[in-house]
Amino acid sequence: xxxxxxxxxxxxxxxxxxxxxxxxxxxxxxxxxxxxxxxxxxxxxxxxxxxxxxxxxxxxxxxxxxxxxxxxxxxxxxxxxxxxxxxxxxxxxxxxxxxxxxxxxxxxxxxxxxxxxxxxxxxxxxxxxxxxxxxxxxxxxxxxxxxxxxxxxxxxxxxxxxxxxxxxxxxxxxxxxxxxxxxxxxxxxxxxxxxxxxxxxxxxxxxxxxxxxxxxxxxxxxxxxxxxxxxxxxxxxxxxxxxxxxxxxxxxxxxxxxxxxxxxxxxxxxxxxxxxxxxxxxxxxxxxxxxxxxxxxxxxxxxxxxxxxxxxxxxxxxxxxxxxxxxxxxxxxxxxxxxxxxxxxxxxxxxxxxxxxxxxxxxxxxxxxxxxxxxxxxxxxxxxxxxxxxxxxxxxxxxxxxxxxxxxxxxxxxxxxxxxxxxxxxxxxxxxxxxxxxxxxxxxxxxxxxxxxxxxxxxxxxxxxxxxxxxxxxxxxxxxxxxxxxxxxxxxxxxxxxxxxxxxxxxxxxxxxxxxxxxxxxxxxxxxxxxxxxxxxxxxxxxxxxxxxxxxxxxxxxxxxxxxxxxxxxxxxxxxxxxxxxxxxxxxxxxxxxxxxxxxxxxxxxxxxxxxxxxxxxxxxxx
Amino acid sequence: xxxxxxxxxxxxxxxxxxxxxxxxxxxxxxxxxxxxxxxxxxxxxxxxxxxxxxxxxxxxxxxxxxxxxxxxxxxxxxxxxxxxxxxxxxxxxxxxxxxxxxxxxxxxxxxxxxxxxxxxxxxxxxxxxxxxxxxxxxxxxxxxxxxxxxxxxxxxxxxxxxxxxxxxxxxxxxxxxxxxxxxxxxxxxxxxxxxxxxxxxxxxxxxxxxxxxxxxxxxxxxxxxxxxxxxxxxxxxxxxxxxxxxxxxxxxxxxxxxxxxxxxxxxxxxxxxxxxxxxxxxxxxxxxxxxxxxxxxxxxxxxxxxxxxxxxxxxxxxxxxxxxxxxxx
Numbered sequence: 001x002x003x004x005x006x007x008x009x010x011x012x013x014x015x016x017x018x019x020x021x022x023x024x025x026x027x028x029x030x031x032x033x034x035x036x037x038x039x040x041x042x043x044x045x046x047x048x049x050x051x052x053x054x055x056x057x058x059x060x061x062x063x064x065x066x067x068x069x070x071x072x073x074x075x076x077x078x079x080x081x082x083x084x085x086x087x088x089x090x091x092x093x094x095x096x097x098x099x100x101x102x103x104x105x106x107x108x109x110x111x112x113x114x115x116x117x118x119x120x121x122x123x124x125x126x127x128x129x130x131x132x133x134x135x136x137x138x139x140x141x142x143x144x145x146x147x148x149x150x151x152x153x154x155x156x157x158x159x160x161x162x163x164x165x166x167x168x169x170x171x172x173x174x175x176x177x178x179x180x181x182x183x184x185x186x187x188x189x190x191x192x193x194x195x196x197x198x199x200x201x202x203x204x205x206x207x208x209x210x211x212x213x214x215x216x217x218x219x220x221x222x223x224x225x226x227x228x229x230x231x232x233x234x235x236x237x238x239x240x241x242x243x244x245x246x247x248x249x250x251x252x253x254x255x256x257x258x259x260x261x262x263x264x265x266x267x268x269x270x271x272x273x274x275x276x277x278x279x280x281x282x283x284x285x286x287x288x289x290x291x292x293x294x295x296x297x298x299x300x301x302x303x304x305x306x307x308x309x310x311x312x313x314x315x316x317x318x319x320x321x322x323x324x325x326x327x328x329x330x331x332x333x334x335x336x337x338x339x340x341x342x343x344x345x346x347x348x349x350x351x352x353x354x355x356x357x358x359x360x361x362x363x364x365x366x367x368x369x370x371x372x373x374x375x376x377x378x379x380x381x382x383x384x385x386x387x388x389x390x391x392x393x394x395x396x397x398x399x400x401x402x403x404x405x406x407x408x409x410x411x412x413x414x415x416x417x418x419x420x421x422x423x424x425x426x427x428x429x430x431x432x433x434x435x436x437x438x439x440x441x442x443x444x445x446x447x448x449x450x451x452x453x454x455x456x457x458x459x460x461x462x463x464x465x466x467x468x469x470x471x472x473x474x475x476x477x478x479x480x481x482x483x484x485x486x487x488x489x490x491x492x493x494x495x496x497x498x499x500x501x502x503x504x505x506x507x508x509x510x511x512x513x514x515x516x517x518x519x520x521x522x523x524x525x526x527x528x529x530x531x532x533x534x535x536x537x538x539x540x541x542x543x544x545x546x547x548x549x550x551x552x553x554x555x556x557x558x559x560x561x562x563x564x565x566x567x568x569x570x571x572x573x574x575x576x577x578x579x580x581x582x583x584x585x586x587x588x589x590x591x592x593x594x595x596x597x598x599x600x601x602x603x604x605x606x607x608x609x610x611x612x613x614x615x616x617x618x619x620x621x622x623x
Numbered sequence: 624x625x626x627x628x629x630x631x632x633x634x635x636x637x638x639x640x641x642x643x644x645x646x647x648x649x650x651x652x653x654x655x656x657x658x659x660x661x662x663x664x665x666x667x668x669x670x671x672x673x674x675x676x677x678x679x680x681x682x683x684x685x686x687x688x689x690x691x692x693x694x695x696x697x698x699x700x701x702x703x704x705x706x707x708x709x710x711x712x713x714x715x716x717x718x719x720x721x722x723x724x725x726x727x728x729x730x731x732x733x734x735x736x737x738x739x740x741x742x743x744x745x746x747x748x749x750x751x752x753x754x755x756x757x758x759x760x761x762x763x764x765x766x767x768x769x770x771x772x773x774x775x776x777x778x779x780x781x782x783x784x785x786x787x788x789x790x791x792x793x794x795x796x797x798x799x800x801x802x803x804x805x806x807x808x809x810x811x812x813x814x815x816x817x818x819x820x821x822x823x824x825x826x827x828x829x830x831x832x833x834x835x836x837x838x839x840x841x842x843x844x845x846x847x848x849x850x851x852x853x854x855x856x857x858x859x860x861x862x863x864x865x866x867x868x869x870x871x872x873x874x875x876x877x878x879x880x881x882x883x884x885x886x887x888x889x890x891x892x893x894x895x896x897x898x899x900x901x902x903x904x905x906x907x908x909x910x911x912x913x914x915x916x917x918x919x920x921x922x923x924x925x926x927x928x929x930x931x932x933x934x935x936x937x938x939x940x941x942x943x944x945x946x947x948x949x950x951x952x
Contacts (some may be wrong), residue, residue, distance in 0.1 A: 340883050349765070355905060393901050393923065563876060563883045594902065601840075602867060 015186035020195030027249045027281045034239035034620040036211045045209045053314040062111040064328050069105020073098050092158040109135050126197035136484040137186045144179040201250045204402040205315045208248035212316040218467035218521025223433045231328025235280045245317040246278040255309035260552040261302040268302035270309035270319035291326050305429050305557030306516040311548050327431030341561045352421035355391045367395040374414040378451035381413035386475045388590030389423050395590040401619035410498040430558035454492045456490045460517035460589045488588050492527040503623025505537030508584040514550035515589035535621045556593030574599030585611045624658035628719040634673035639720040641680045642788025648681045665693040676778045678799030685799045696724045699812050702731040717778040718843045720785045729782045739772040742782040763808045824859045832861030839865040841896020845873045846923040850940035857947040865903050881906035888904040899924030
């Protein structure tokens with residue numbers, strides 16, 4: 001059925017595709033250098049399982065159907081160009097299989113088309129032409145089969161879908177030829193236009209999955225300050241991988257649907273951030289406006305760095321690291337940190353704590369508590385108290401509760417006392433990278449002076465920074481001979497090893513509010529639930545948005561120090577809590593504790609659910 | 624010999640002036656203890672009793688220059704009068720406390736006399752005879768710089784940040800010799816005083832207001848805030864609020880006190896219906912005198928209060944306002 005022109009046509013289509021891909025390739029290769037290694041296994045596993053895409057059931061299944069419904073028939077048609085003979089039964093079975101797959105692909109594409117039509121907001125450009133083309137390819141294929149069945153009959157079971165089409169088709173060989181030509185032309189058109197339409201995610205998305213980050217999700221990328229980079233002023237300040245992220249985006253909107261800032265009506269949309277970067281990549285070098293203008297500062301400072309967008313992106317795109325890079329430029333490049341956050345940053349600089357209470361008050365919480373101070377003696381556990389644990393009036397109680405638990409479990413532990421400094425998380429998330437590095441290096445130097453096996457932190461933000469970000473610091477001060485645990489992980493160990501027993505009942509219906517930096521950043525979900533399960537009397541429920549979909553309290557990313565206008569994120573979460581009807585919300589983060597308490601307080605409920613740190617609950621139940 | 628500029632409001636000297644005299648005494652001891660501390664007072668119609676308040680604070684001598692022209696601060700006249708005084712008796716230092724007026728006055732005098740001026744001083748040292756070393760914050764307080772000045776040939780002018788000045792306890796046994804001179808301007812001034820427009824406390828930046836009245840969730844909804852505004856008017860105070868109050872759009876964001884708003888340190892803050900969460904107190908902890916009114920006797924706000932009143936604000940405030948109005952009338 002091939003004509004002499006076909007190889008020419010196919011070559012032309014391929015050449016156009018390659019040229020187009022090269023243009024796109026250059027647009028994202030203009031980013032900064034970055035070391036990334038690829039992962040074939042990861043990519044194959046990703047495609048085969050479709051697990052990440054199927055996180056959202058219906059569109060995930062539609063994608064699965066379309067993916068296999070296009071890929072396998074394409075492979076078979078390609079193989080069919082070589083002459084070989086299959087046993088009739090096998091050929092029939094293959095035909096049936098392809099028939100069903102094709103039908104599935106039609107279902108998939110129709111789902112996407114219908115959804116796209118019904119969806120408001122801003123769908124990505126270039127969706128409709130390739131989708132219609134794909135539908136045409138599938139339908140023309142079936143129609144050709146239908147006509148062919150009228151000319152050369154075949155058993156019904158080998159092509160049930162084709163048979164449906166045959167009922168309405170003529171038995172005309174000329175029409176058949178026409179259909180096949182059109183089918184081929186449509187395929188070639190699709191191939192040629194691949195880099196220019198929405199379908200470029202086939203290549204860019206696959207590449208993005210291939211090069212996906214293997215580091216911990218909670219760790220922010222280091223800033224190349226020695227190269228003179230102060231954050232992202234233009235798209236060229238982003239790395240090639242960050243630009244590839246934008247190239248791969250299909251604008252599915254899952255980031256938006258899970259973004260607490262977007263859901264509470266703030267100007268930020270992670271999707272828009274990525275799309276803006278994508279649009280700017282197409283402009284000539286140096287001609288585009290600053291990212292700070294295309295993406296406004298209101299958008300940048302709305303982010304709570306909760307990582308919901310990162311967790312829900314089916315293509316491993318990280319909108320957060322772009323937001324943070326732009327924040328860095330705002331702060332380091334322009335000196336334009338938000339006004340409300342400046343006193344806190346200054347307190348960090350002068351006093352080493354967010355409250356500006358200074359080192360001399362850092363151990364006030366431990367007054368009359370007999371808390372051992374780290375000295376020359378090696379200990380098992382270094383209890384990292386953190387600024388909230390040391391200064392926040394409510395969270396100090398949690399620190400004391402932790403001390404009670406450690407003493408009960410006869411753990412050899414100590415604190416750094418007045419020498420401890422802020423871990424640097426609020427500074428880093430607000431873009432003050434230089435200040436973060438100062439604090440981190442001071443803390444690391446301190447760690448190197450003492451001998452201990454584990455660091456246990458109460459605050460998930462400290463936990464994340466100590467565990468995931470300190471080891472990556474370039475001067476490599478950290479010996480790395482200790483492990484960093486969150487209090488919940490360590491307390492679970494104590495319970496499982498029966499070093500402590502939970503005896504006294506805490507009678508309440510409770511649910512866990514997953515802190516972002518414990519859950520999404522570090523995958524610590526189970527310990528919280530296991531501990532809650534071990535507390536007698538506690539009946540555990542789950543919130544609707546829980547685990548990896550857990551909803552942020554609104555306090556992370558330095559938002560704890562920023563003014564929030566409009567609907568508050570903590571109010572949204574508080575409403576969800578109130579609707580769930582639980583009597584107790586258990587969390588494991590000082591920010592969550594304050595924000596949820598405040599959110600629930602603002603609702604003026606008749607019976608307000610209590611908000612408590614899990615460590616406090618454990619201490620209450622301690623036998 | 625050290626001279627000190629005494630600042631007063633209708634004959635009432637402020638704490639900074641007493642602190643300045645104490646500082647002058649320390650400085651006098653550092654340079655050998657010889658000579659006198661003389662307070663220079665510029666004003667009109669001051670009573671001898673009010674001038675005698677300076678003696679117990681450590682002034683050896685009070686020189687009161689009287690003139691109708693000194694009713695209000697006027698740079699040219701003050702400068703002329705003070706330069707005349709400073710050129711007599713060869714004082715080695717002239718001390719003043721930083722204020723809007725002295726920021727204008729100090730450079731005038733320094734330029735007029737051709738003498739060194741160090742402003743925003745927080746600490747002093749005398750490294751050797753004839754030299755003074757002053758410390759002052761620069762770069763928004765991030766670093767301190769040392770500034771040296773030579774004492775020969777006339778007075779070194781030092782302007783202190785008032786926040787570092789602390790007065791000594793008054794010693795009633797001490798008395799200063801008081802001299803009164805009347806003064807007439809020799810030159811005609813190009814500046815005429817037409818009118819003095821006082822700042823409206825209601826429109827003051829909350830960070831600059833000396834008295835703040837703050838309301839919290841306990842004040843109720845918008846209409847519940849009217850006694851708060853009334854109280855502020857009586858006290859000449861500026862109104863502030865906690866975050867929920869700003870969220871409810873009762874006050875604009877510019878009036879928010881706390882972690883996500885403004886940090887204030889007024890001389891007096893009255894907290895009405897505020898429970899005192901850490902996020903609020905972080906913005907007002909440095910206030911001088913703190914009054915808290917709250918129904919809940921266990922409210923955390925009381926930990927910060929110099930005066931705590933357990934009462935319903937809506938019962939207490941009308942009484943308080945009525946009493947304040949009575950006193951005013």
